[in-house]
Amino acid sequence: MKCEVFDNIITLEEVDSTNTYLKKYSKNLPVGSVVFADEQTAGKGRLSRKWAGEKGKSIACSFLIKDVYDNTDAVRLSFLFSIAVKSVLTKYISYDKIALKWPNDVLSSGKKICGILSEYSKNCVIIGIGINVLDFIPKCRIDQPWTTIELESGIRADIKSVRQELVLSVNSVFSRYCTNDLNDIPFIWFREAEIMNIPVTVKSNDISHSGIIKSIDDKGILYFQEKKSRELKSISFGDITYND
Ligand code: BT5
Numbered sequence: 001m002k003c004e005v006f007d008n009i010i011t012l013e014e015v016d017s018t019n020t021y022l023k024k025y026s027k028n029l030p031v032g033s034v035v036f037a038d039e040q041t042a043g044k045g046r047l048s049r050k051w052a053g054e055k056g057k058s059i060a061c062s063f064l065i066k067d068v069y070d071n072t073d074a075v076r077l078s079f080l081f082s083i084a085v086k087s088v089l090t091k092y093i094s095y096d097k098i099a100l101k102w103p104n105d106v107l108s109s110g111k112k113i114c115g116i117l118s119e120y121s122k123n124c125v126i127i128g129i130g131i132n133v134l135d136f137i138p139k140c141r142i143d144q145p146w147t148t149i150e151l152e153s154g155i156r157a158d159i160k161s162v163r164q165e166l167v168l169s170v171n172s173v174f175s176r177y178c179t180n181d182l183n184d185i186p187f188i189w190f191r192e193a194e195i196m197n198i199p200v201t202v203k204s205n206d207i208s209h210s211g212i213i214k215s216i217d218d219k220g221i222l223y224f225q226e227k228k229s230r231e232l233k234s235i236s237f238g239d240i241t242y243n244d
Contacts, residue, residue: 100195102216
């Protein structure tokens with residue numbers, strides 16, 4: 001893959017989902033394309049979950065990365081984007097409130113403030129980012145604690161400025177960490193997340209385990225020591241909750 005600079009910025013008033021838009025048009029769009037939408041009518045999360053937002057109150061965008069021939073790179077790249085989001089959020093919210101949650105959420109005060117959806121399609125990786133900026137009333141139920149930049153900081157941030165800060169931050173993180181070998185990225189993320197030895201509940205395939213986080217591997221698989229058996233187990237998809 002080419003480690004591109006994101007400089008082809010498309011802005012839409014309304015779209016079903018910015019990820020779906022890029023999937024549809026990836027062939028004709030140049031390297032370095034990003035699409036922002038004021039409103040999504042069918043914003044989506046992982047596993048067909050819904051992503052909520054309200055017109056003009058949040059960041060809803062997707063970044064297109066072309067010429068990717070290993071679908072594991074989709075996971076690795078999504079880690080880079082969460083590092084870039086963290087850096088934007090710390091302009092508004094104090095650093096110690098922000099946490100990176102495996103695989104691709106960003107939390108503030110333990111509540112979800114950003115979700116990242118990475119998809120691999122036709123040798124492209126599409127990274128969708130939703131950030132709650134201003135307070136809003138969700139149209140669909142959000143079945144977990146969530147928050148906004150406004151709630152966390154008292155700042156009514158300007159959406160256009162946050163968009164610009166995000167693109168700058170992504171470009172800066174890419175130029176720092178995105179080399180031809182992306183294998184190191186999960187380890188960089190793990191250090192940045194500071195989650196070594198943190199108690200966690202892991203849910204995958206409707207099975208829950210309690211344990212302590214121990215490590216990550218170059219594919220982004222997370223390893224934890226299960227509390228009961230003390231065995232080292234891994235999770236490659238699913239959800240975790242930090243229990244501190
Ligand atoms: C994610 O999925 O967190 C990925 C969300 C990605 C959204 C962006 S917006 C731009 C781009 N276009 C899209 O269509 N999607 C991307 P997941 O880990 O599966 O989490 C989904 C869960 O988050 C839902 O089931 C809710 O519990 C919760 N949720 C939904 N909307 C939320 C919001 N605005 N803030 C916080 N949590 C939310």
